[in-house]
Amino acid sequence: MAQASAHGQGQQHPIRLYLVVWIWLFALSACSYFVDYFQFEGLLRYSLILLFMMLKAGLIMAVFMHMAWERLSLVYAILVPISAVLVFVAIMVLESDYTLLSRLSFFGPGT
Amino acid sequence: MAEQAATDTSHAYPEASGLRSIAADFSSDRQAFRNVSWGKAMMWIFLLSDTFVFSCFLISYMTARMSTTVPWPNASEVFALTIGGVTLPLILIAIMTFVLISSSGTMAMAVNYAYRRDRRKTAILMLVTALLGAAFVGMQAFEWSKLIHEGVRPWSNAWGAAQFGSSFFMITGFHGTHVSFGVLFLLIVTRKVWRGDYDQERRGFFTSRRGNYESVEIMGLYWHFVDLVWVFIFAFFYLW
Numbered sequence A: 001m002a003q004a005s006a007h008g009q010g011q012q013h014p015i016r017l018y019l020v021v022w023i024w025l026f027a028l029s030a031c032s033y034f035v036d037y038f039q040f041e042g043l044l045r046y047s048l049i050l051l052f053m054m055l056k057a058g059l060i061m062a063v064f065m066h067m068a069w070e071r072l073s074l075v076y077a078i079l080v081p082i083s084a085v086l087v088f089v090a091i092m093v094l095e096s097d098y099t100l101l102s103r104l105s106f107f108g109p110g111t
Numbered sequence B: 001m002a003e004q005a006a007t008d009t010s011h012a013y014p015e016a017s018g019l020r021s022i023a024a025d026f027s028s029d030r031q032a033f034r035n036v037s038w039g040k041a042m043m044w045i046f047l048l049s050d051t052f053v054f055s056c057f058l059i060s061y062m063t064a065r066m067s068t069t070v071p072w073p074n075a076s077e078v079f080a081l082t083i084g085g086v087t088l089p090l091i092l093i094a095i096m097t098f099v100l101i102s103s104s105g106t107m108a109m110a111v112n113y114a115y116r117r118d119r120r121k122t123a124i125l126m127l128v129t130a131l132l133g134a135a136f137v138g139m140q141a142f143e144w145s146k147l148i149h150e151g152v153r154p155w156s157n158a159w160g161a162a163q164f165g166s167s168f169f170m171i172t173g174f175h176g177t178h179v180s181f182g183v184l185f186l187l188i189v190t191r192k193v194w195r196g197d198y199d200q201e202r203r204g205f206f207t208s209r210r211g212n213y214e215s216v217e218i219m220g221l222y223w224h225f226v227d228l229v230w231v232f233i234f235a236f237f238y239l240w
Helices: A002-009 A015-037 A042-064 A072-107 B002-012 B019-026 B038-067 B091-115 B119-149 B163-195 B214-239
Strands: B081-083 B086-088
Touching: A015 A042, A015 B091, A015 B214, A042 B091, A042 B214, A072 B019, A072 B038, B038 B163, B038 B214, B081 B091, B091 B119, B091 B214, B119 B163, B119 B214, B163 B214
Parallel strands: none
Antiparallel strands: B081 B086
């Protein structure tokens, strides 16, 4: 039913929903700015950055881009291929560690 | 015949949900994305391909940063601004983030009013979105010229690893280009909304298809994507 109406006359949601999400995005952006402002370091910094990033990306995709109300086959067609990016990241992390090791052992000071 | 097959599948999977609905859609031997117009599906697929482009940029930045033996410049200091005697780290980037998020908010509301066929409010909100987008590009131009004055080049900079400059210009330049084209695209759709093309179903100059308020939502998808990419750039390039 919801999907039939989504096709017929487009997405209909109260404006309030968008305003609430907007406020959340503002708050989350402020939080990620304060991570830098207060100079958090190490694991705390990285996990907070990733947490706020994922929450913001999720809100934008789910509500602003209406993915939460899209047909599941479209959602999967978009989200599943993105997992290939994560595999690529893993490969390049290994590769850059190896490059760094080679640079340190062959071009580092004192060699 | 086609009619027959269509009714058969709908009988075979009357209320399929979850993974079963996906299997049913993809094996239906017809349009896979049921109830999704081709324009919206194609915009999503374009955005997916664009995701890979930006992913490649961010991954190459990660590789450069992880493998260099030279210290990486501290973005917090590089992008600090002194306003009224107070030095604030990353302040311009924070303002740019808020501007882009606000433009996303106005765009989402424009899409909503478009489906209510409120021509005036849709056009005004889209115009605000375009102005915020233009403001974002303006601030980015300011940031670029500031860094260029400070001697940042794609091949060198004063604070550390040379790849900082190349990553910065490549990633923010590509993103800024997306924003600029988005502003152009927004202005074109705003004009159509204002003129009532979507109410009169006037045919488009390029596709010759009947105008439909769904164009506003498709435009919105692109605009939110630009905002989405900025979320990742902000986290990985400026904050990390």
